Amino acid sequence: MKERTLTLLEEMLHIHSPSRREHQMTEYLVKFLNEMGARIYLHENQAQYGGDSPVIFAEILGTLDAPPVTLNAHTDVIEPNAELNIIKDGNQWRTDGTTTLGGDDKAGLAAILGAIDYLKRHAIPHRTFYLVITPGEEQGMLGAQHINWDEVHDEMTLSKNMIVFDNAGRANRVAYQAPCSYHFEVTIHGRKAHAGIEPEAGVNAIQRASRIISELPLLRIDSDTTANISTIQSDFPTNVVPDRCTFTGEVRAQSQERADQVLAQYESIIQQQVGESKCYDFKATLDYPALRSKDGGAFVQEVIEAYQAVGVQAEPQIIGGGSDANFFAAHGFNAAIVGVGMQQVHTTEEYLEIDQLLLTTEMLVHYLTQ
Numbered sequence: 001m002k003e004r005t006l007t008l009l010e011e012m013l014h015i016h017s018p019s020r021r022e023h024q025m026t027e028y029l030v031k032f033l034n035e036m037g038a039r040i041y042l043h044e045n046q047a048q049y050g051g052d053s054p055v056i057f058a059e060i061l062g063t064l065d066a067p068p069v070t071l072n073a074h075t076d077v078i079e080p081n082a083e084l085n086i087i088k089d090g091n092q093w094r095t096d097g098t099t100t101l102g103g104d105d106k107a108g109l110a111a112i113l114g115a116i117d118y119l120k121r122h123a124i125p126h127r128t129f130y131l132v133i134t135p136g137e138e139q140g141m142l143g144a145q146h147i148n149w150d151e152v153h154d155e156m157t158l159s160k161n162m163i164v165f166d167n168a169g170r171a172n173r174v175a176y177q178a179p180c181s182y183h184f185e186v187t188i189h190g191r192k193a194h195a196g197i198e199p200e201a202g203v204n205a206i207q208r209a210s211r212i213i214s215e216l217p218l219l220r221i222d223s224d225t226t227a228n229i230s231t232i233q234s235d236f237p238t239n240v241v242p243d244r245c246t247f248t249g250e251v252r253a254q255s256q257e258r259a260d261q262v263l264a265q266y267e268s269i270i271q272q273q274v275g276e277s278k279c280y281d282f283k284a285t286l287d288y289p290a291l292r293s294k295d296g297g298a299f300v301q302e303v304i305e306a307y308q309a310v311g312v313q314a315e316p317q318i319i320g321g322g323s324d325a326n327f328f329a330a331h332g333f334n335a336a337i338v339g340v341g342m343q344q345v346h347t348t349e350e351y352l353e354i355d356q357l358l359l360t361t362e363m364l365v366h367y368l369t370q
Contacts, residue, residue, distance in 0.1 A: 001361065006110075008113045009106060012102075013103075014086075015028060016084075017075050018077060018078075019136050020049070020076075020077040020135070020142075021051075026054065026135070029056055033058050033263050037060070038059060049136060051136050053075065053143075055133075055134050055143050055147060057134075058130065058167070059129075059131075063126070064127045064370075069130070069132050069164040070129065070130040070131070070132070070159045071129060071161055072131070072156045072335075073165045074158035076107045076139075077102035078106065078346045080099045084099050085099070086101070093351065095348065095350065097349070100348060100350050101351065104138075104342050105166050107340040109165070111165050112364065115364040118286075124370065132324075132368075137224070140287060141322070143152055144328065154337075162325070162328060162333045164324060164338070165208075168339065169339045170339050170353065170356045172313060172338070174337070175338075176317070176337075177290075180261060182287060183248065185246065185248045185281075185282075186266075186280060187245070188209040188245045190244070190245075192243040194239060195238065195240060195241050197275055203241070215266065224255070224258060225259075225262060251263060255290060263284050288327060289327070291329045294334040303318075303338065303367065307363045310366055311359075339356060340352075341360075
């Protein structure tokens with residue numbers, strides 16, 4: 001299983017598949033799944049966001065009398081990733097430092113494909129399982145959030161219990177909870193004036209925005225809540241008092257209620273600073289909903305026990321990032337997010353711990369055959 005899983009991993013790493021341009025990976029996966037005897041449904045939703053690849057849904061029937069499960073990973077990678085040079089250094093696979101590795105999420109795909117290949121090659125009885133393989137995850141979970149579930153349900157009925165192979169880090173953490181995230185944009189309006197002749201007649205929007213930002217709770221607000229300002233924009237000649245300044249950021253919280261509280265606090269602070277003039281625009285947009293266990297952690301415990309069976313003392317984890325699982329949760333899926341050994345993801349220092357990938361592959365084989 002090890003050799004075959006790593007062969008599949010290397011083949012996929014060498015397929016360049018940035019967000020919205022994953023068609024070669026899709027072709028590779030469809031070919032593999034056809035060879036494995038899967039029933040495939042290609043959900044063509046990519047035109048909605050300018051992509052070139054469908055979401056792959058697949059069903060692999062089993063013979064064991066055990067509840068089915070759904071498996072998920074994504075096909076796109078973070079740039080720069082073209083002309084990848086893989087350096088194999090003992091247990092670590094990394095790059096030469098000029099590109100990302102793409103272990104996020106080719107390692108997740110390799111765990112799934114390696115397990116399928118092993119089961120089929122050795123004719124090992126297993127439970128029925130489903131695959132949901134998405135494009136566009138790295139740019140706001142585009143593939144997942146644009147799924148028309150009515151159309152999917154007309155083609156196949158998936159298990160609501162889902163293992164997502166997209167957690168950074170080692171194989172000993174199983175995430176079951178993740179935050180919702182809001183993007184916010186604030187525009188502060190001032191009043192133009194000549195900065196040298198009559199500055200008193202102006203209201204400097206940058207100055208007003210700076211005072212507001214200094215009052216906002218940011219970064220680690222509490223154990224379950226974070227916030228960040230990422231852009232500030234105002235471009236005027238130096239002799240003009242600027243009458244407009246826009247800043248943007250995000251708020252992440254482990255509950256919708258807490259996110260609502262922070263955003264309401266932000267608007268209250270803005271109102272206090274601008275006074276009765278109310279010369280501001282405030283807009284908050286949900287990027288993705290929160291992820292929660294839907295059965296009190298029972299399914300996550302099943303996955304943890306599968307890890308324990310292959311010698312990994314895994315523990316449940318609350319994480320601070322979003323994934324496809326957040327959007328799936330909004331449609332009733334009960335997700336557990338597992339690690340495959342990817343480290344320093346989204347950077348050119350990214351590397352993959354091969355032993356952790358193989359442990360997750362073994363866990364999946366065990367889970368599917370119980």
